[in-house]
Amino acid sequence: MLASQLRQALQAADFTYDAVAGLLGPQAHAALARNETAPGARATGGGSPLETLTRLFLLQVPVPLARAEEALPGLVDRLAVEGLLEQSVGEVAARLDVRPYATDDPERRDLWVVSDLTPGLDGAPNRVGAEHVLGISPASTSLAQMTLREPVGSALDLGTGCGVQALHLATHSDRVVATDVNPRALWMTRFNAALNEVEGIDVRDGSFFEPVASETFDLIATNPPFVISPATGERLVYRDSGLPGDRVVEHIVRTAPGLLNDGGWCQVLANWVIERDRPWAERLEEWVPEGTDALVVQREVLDPTAYVELWLKDAGHHGGPDYVRRYDTWLSWFDEQGIEAVGFGWINLRKNGPTRGAARELVEWPYEVEQPIAPATARWAAAQDLLHRTDDLAALRLVTPGDVVQETQGTPGADDPETIVLRQQRGLRRARQVDTVEAALVGASDGELTVGQILDAVASLLDQDAAGLRETYLPVVAELVAEGFLTGA
DSSP states (O other): OHHHHHHHHHHHTTOOHHHHHHHHHHHHHHHHHTTOOHHHHHHOOSOOHHHHHIIIIISOOOEEHHHHHHHSTTTHHHHHHTTSEEEETTEEEESEEEEEEEOSSTTOOEEEEEEEOOTTGGGOOOOOOTTOOOOSOHHHHHHHHHSOOSOEEEEEEESOTTSHHHHHHTTTEEEEEEEESOHHHHHHHHHHHHHTTOOOEEEEEOSTTGGGTTOOEEEEEEOOOBOOOOOOSOOOTTTBOSSSTTHHHHHHHHHGGGGEEEEEEEEEEEEEEEETTSOHHHHHHHHSOTTEEEEEEEEEEEOHHHHHHHHHHHTTOTTSTTHHHHHHHHHHHHHHTTEEEEEEEEEEEEEOOTTSOOOEEEEEOOSOOOSSOHHHHHHHHHHHHHHHHOSOGGGOOEEOOTTEEEEEEOOTTOSSOSEEEEEESSTTOOEEEEOHHHHHHHHHOBSSSOHHHHHHHHHHHHTOOHHHHHHHHHHHHHHHHHTTSSEEO
């Protein structure tokens, strides 16, 4: 009942993502994303309900009681009892964050997400409690953008936190289970479901897969507590698993496929160890069980010093009396474990069933990509399925996606370019240097002729042996399909 009444008040004030962004303006909105509130305070002094709620929940500025009661009619006392607000003489302050959130789906739905207050605003100390529940963050947004949105029967939000992934999953899943070990997170997930009028999210207490050990799912989405640390016992639940190194990510990758239905996906936002003198992809591929497709994209690599600094500052230790000691201890542990760097990125796993081999691609791609990136993962899977179904590549009729463009470079006036590059404008936005045969093949692929017919025609134009050209370029065709430069007609 309280959640429903709060929703009505937020709607009446037009406390939505777009309205707040418009109120603040681009500069103040960008500053708030950097945890700076002064520009936002200048833009919200008019006293309207929208300005009051923005100051109260987003800027974390106490507001006059009369303004709070105008923006939240009949709710201030009840929200204080429930721990969302606190009252002092003539003023009201937020104890929890209530944040407007807009989805990227075509309907552009307005949601609200309750979480713990944002730490570290305006450079204030950002120490948080062990059971701190993170709100909307770059990590949660990244996971939402990489999660497939096809309709499914069952979905699992593993380590739900404030429940934002469960809210997304509920839009395209018949059944959603959300799990966490943090009681505060479980309460917030239930409250956020009620606040957004989302029914059917089954919220369960428990560690990792324990609450769902006997069940299977079509989709698992998780942003686990992946911070790679010595596991000294001190931990923040939202980021520290209590396990050393990247054991938590390894456990999920090894275990999750066993909880998937055939064709089901597990999608993980994660960190992983890069060991000295060993390729990162080789190590991660060893984790992937048989019968599981894997598309792993390493988006970023941090050296140990940058990594330790990042997470010590995140925990509020920067400038503290034991900062140097903690820093040195963490670095020493990295050195003892032979950790050369830490990778960050996306792990996409698909259970492909017992009747076919596994498709594996582990790629380093730190470049700009299209968001949301999930459709690119779906296209990758479709390409793998096409290649698996095909016994004769030469018989395929393929088409060149409309986003593929050709770039050439060479000396002005020369008959032939020195280099030819095919570049995608969507998805991962891959680029591939090709020769004239590959460029001709991609250029001629419009679904009318088979691959074999195109290669034979190119051989004739270049006065080359047709059989030899097929032998050389049919494996290249498979690469072009797998990378998305050619698709099925």
